[in-house]
């Protein structure tokens with residue numbers, strides 16, 4: 664608009680164990696941002712709407728069996744097929760609130776025993792989030808939330824391994840939020856963190872790439 668350089672949107676990722684509240688908080692965040700006149704969209708991975716996403720969905724619901732490396736690469740491919748649209752959206756000023764990303768990709772496969780560097784490799788070159796908000800909850804507490812559904816990874820023993828993998832991936836830039844608080848308290852903390860991030864991106868923070 665005019666001669667003012669268009670400001671870009673922020674790439675915001677929510678991560679955490681199953682039942683930590685990611686999906687609930689992602690949709691609340693999008694409403695909040697829109698209410699503040701900020702263009703925002705809700706994205707999620709896996710994106711089960713694509714051809715690759717349908718293969719992932721079949722695997723997760725135990726309708727198909729796949730080698731651990733193969734499914735890992737499908738999850739990664741599912742992010743790569745959305746990469747250029749992601750970049751366009753961000754560059755044209757839309758903030759993306761993303762429900763799981765490469766960190767879930769690495770954490771779940773590493774929890775099966777795959778080498779962590781091997782797991783990271785196909786993610787290199789994807790857009791790096793401007794913010795990773797980690798919804799922190801113990802596997803035991805998470806499992807008490809309405810119980811798990813029937814999907815492949817929804818078992819307490821496996822979730823404990825995933826929690827360990829997330830600890831290995833965690834770095835100082837992540838914002839850790841206590842996910843055991845009432846939903847509105849988690850929401851309030853996320854709003855402040857995300858709004859700060861959006862402002863930073865509007866002010867010219869450059870986009871960067873994984874894995875950094």
Ligand code: Z5A
Nearest residue numbers: 681682683684685686687708709738767768771816845846
């Ligand atoms: N996966 C992978 O292996 N590799 C990859 O690259 C990617 C994913 C991207 C499907 O993911 C699986 O794919 C997942 C990881 C793997 N494996 N598992 N298991 P998904 O995102 O489709 O999973 P989901 O089933 O949609 O979401 P979720 O993670 O299980 O839940 P959530 O989104 O974190 O939580 P929620 O749905 O918002 O809330 C869960 C319940 O808790 C619900 O009843 C809420 O009302 C309640 N809740 C939420 N917040 C609170 C608070 N604060 N207090 C009390 N109760 C709460």
Ligand code: MG
Nearest residue numbers: 685686687762
């Ligand atoms: Mg969810």
